[in-house]
Amino acid sequence: xxxxxxxxxxxxxxxxxxxxxxxxxxxxxxxxxxxxxxxxxxxxxxxxxxxxxxxxxxxxxxxxxxxxxxxxxxxxxxxxxxxxxxxxxxxxxxxxxxxxxxxxxxxxxxxxx
Amino acid sequence: xxxxxxxxxxxxxxxxxxxxxxxxxxxxxxxxxxxxxxxxxxxxxxxxxxxxxxxxxxxxxxxxxxxxxxxxxxxxxxxxxxxxxxxxxxxxxxxxxxxxxxxxxxxxxxxxxx
Numbered sequence: 001x002x003x004x005x006x007x008x009x010x011x012x013x014x015x016x017x018x019x020x021x022x023x024x025x026x027x028x029x030x031x032x033x034x035x036x037x038x039x040x041x042x043x044x045x046x047x048x049x050x051x052x053x054x055x056x057x058x059x060x061x062x063x064x065x066x067x068x069x070x071x072x073x074x075x076x077x078x079x080x081x082x083x084x085x086x087x088x089x090x091x092x093x094x095x096x097x098x099x100x101x102x103x104x105x106x107x108x109x110x111x112x113x
Numbered sequence: 114x115x116x117x118x119x120x121x122x123x124x125x126x127x128x129x130x131x132x133x134x135x136x137x138x139x140x141x142x143x144x145x146x147x148x149x150x151x152x153x154x155x156x157x158x159x160x161x162x163x164x165x166x167x168x169x170x171x172x173x174x175x176x177x178x179x180x181x182x183x184x185x186x187x188x189x190x191x192x193x194x195x196x197x198x199x200x201x202x203x204x205x206x207x208x209x210x211x212x213x214x215x216x217x218x219x220x221x222x223x224x225x226x227x
């Protein structure tokens with residue numbers, strides 16, 4: 001059974017803290033994605049990685065960075081958390097190719113106070 | 114610019130009835146893919162169905178079918194024989210510009226009542 005896991009379901013951080021969100025997939029997928037989901041806005045792509053050490057900005061990369069040192073792991077980093085980064089964060093992975101579906105993790109609900 | 118539009122914020126349907134969730138898209142790319150995902154209250158996104166732009170037949174997966182009308186740029190999801198467990202958010206998505214990235218609509222919340 002395919003699986004994408006995320007390090008935390010719920011996270012509370014203070015403004016200005018550095019935050020790491022971890023995502024691991026066990027399907028040997030080339031692609032990995034980070035989205036944020038906000039009510040009424042759907043899912044918006046933050047960053048995309050199509051190979052180890054390769055990354056591409058999505059629609060809303062400001063305030064975020066990513067790291068992919070191993071194929072199975074994709075980390076999202078909030079360098080200095082702000083209250084407007086309070087959101088649900090979803091990680092996904094897929095095979096290379098535009099017809100392949102993305103498999104999603106359970107999500108991390110991050111609250112920045 | 115590429116865009117997905119879901120105009121129904123919420124829908125109600127009675128158990129065992131069919132329901133159609135609307136999705137329109139905008140792209141100038143001749144090759145694209147269209148996806149539907151379900152998100153129950155637990156939060157995890159579940160892939161339902163895929164339609165390629167060159168596919169001649171409408172995609173079907175069990176009780177789900179995708180009504181693909183290319184000229185109208187619509188890709189509506191039809192759920193037949195609704196079940197209480199179908200209550201969830203439903204998102205339409207499109208692959209972008211020969212990439213593996215997806216753009217999502219804002220979603221439709223479906224509630225199935227007995």
